[in-house]
Amino acid sequence: MPFTVRTLTAAVFALVASAAVPATAHAQQAPECPPDLGCRFLPAAYDWASADHGDPNNYGNYDPANRPSDGQQIRYIVIHDTESAPGSGASPYDQAIATFQKPSSGSSAHYVIRSSDGQVTQMVPTKDVAWHAGNWTLNEHSIGIEHEGIAAEGRTWYTERMYRASAELVKYLAAKYHIPLDRQHILGHEDIPRERAANFGAAHWDPGPYWDWNHYMDLLGAPVEATGRDGGPAVTIHPDHAATGVNYVDLHTAPDAASPLITDPVVHPDGSPGTTALDDWGDKAVAGRTYALAGEQGDWTAIWYGGQKAWFSNPGHSVTLPAGGRRVTAPDGVTSVPLYGRAFPEQSEYPAAIPFDPIWTVGAIPWTLPAGQSYVVTGEFQAENYYARFDPAGAPAGHTLVTGATKYLQLSYNHRLVYVKASDVRPC
Incomplete structure (x- = not known):
């Protein structure tokens, strides 16, 4: 909705x-x-x-x-x-x-x-x-x-x-x-x-x-398929919906079904573990999404997800497909990289005819990209924002494209996509 x-x-x-x-x-x-x-x-x-x-x-x-x-x-x-x-x-x-x-x-x-x-x-x-x-x-x-x-x-x-x-x-x-x-x-x-x-x-x-x-x-005539080789850098989530009735896998803190589900600071600001509730999206990886591989142990697979290593049961690789794709990580010597919810220009890049609204300020979101982790790039965006107001009012500069110099990368980060400044990360 x-x-x-x-x-x-x-x-x-x-x-x-x-x-x-x-x-x-x-x-x-x-x-x-x-x-x-x-x-x-x-x-x-x-x-x-x-x-x-x-x-x-x-x-x-x-x-x-x-x-x-x-x-x-x-x-x-x-x-x-x-x-x-x-x-x-x-x-x-x-x-x-x-x-x-x-x-x-x-x-x-x-x-x-x-x-x-x-x-x-x-x-x-x-x-x-x-x-x-x-x-x-x-x-x-x-x-x-x-x-x-x-x-x-x-x-x-x-x-x-x-x-x-x-x-x-x-x-x-x-x-x-x-x-x-x-x-x-x-x-x-x-x-x-x-x-x-x-x-x-x-x-x-x-x-x-x-x-x-x-x-x-x-x-759609576009079934979800492997885009890489076994043991490659990433996996695509591909659970059997007909067998499980749902489109996701539960994510754990360790390769053990008895271990807690991972938590998320947005869903659980008190730091409590995730739950199996349907609306607890912070501990679920959904079909078709691709994540960087973080490890394997027996019938368990780990992905980098939301700033942490998240494990899920994957016997015989039955709920994943091997994937390739471009990945990025934090540069050497950087503890963590800020992430963003949108790809907007900086305040100085708006023309004088458009009164800057503080709501457009580029600010980091509650998640970060920690050192040592990698995330799959799903798109590139030049900073931009389209200024439009009620046409009959005749506001100055209506329907103006405001573009910025910053290039953002869209990442498959956790349950959601996020943005990172391309200059803040390096390929891996």
């Missing part, structure tokens, strides 16, 4: 100065969909019915853009579930649609898919930036798809018709925007971090443990 992001309405979105931006919202009428899906288009809210059109912050729930020709490359598709609970007389599907049509909700997604029959409703044009991921770097570069359901009850909600409709839509979008069909680009909301230390604990964990990533990737 998307986050409420009204605090980011003054954020900078990636747009080149020469790019044409739609003068009005909701110009689209026909859905962007494969013809045989029978999609419909119902616009998400942009203008308040009684809006003060002179207030550049008085709007919701997305920002008009012109992706990708405006400079914002669409690189990811993010899988969500609605998390809205039945009981109000409306289904979670209808509730999500109604929420996105209320500008006060401060959230949206590009698409919503119904559980029972896979009906697809588009709500935000894909060229525009929906407020769905709770992370502006990812919002700028992704398409968000909501699936009717509740993560803790996924076995009930995630139907075959929904999977198939979703996969057909994702294949269409991936072809349109040249998005690779792999788990580095087809993400869950749970893969995405919050942006700042102050709100890290609010990160969502949908679509959750019952989303069958292996089956879904098969439907």
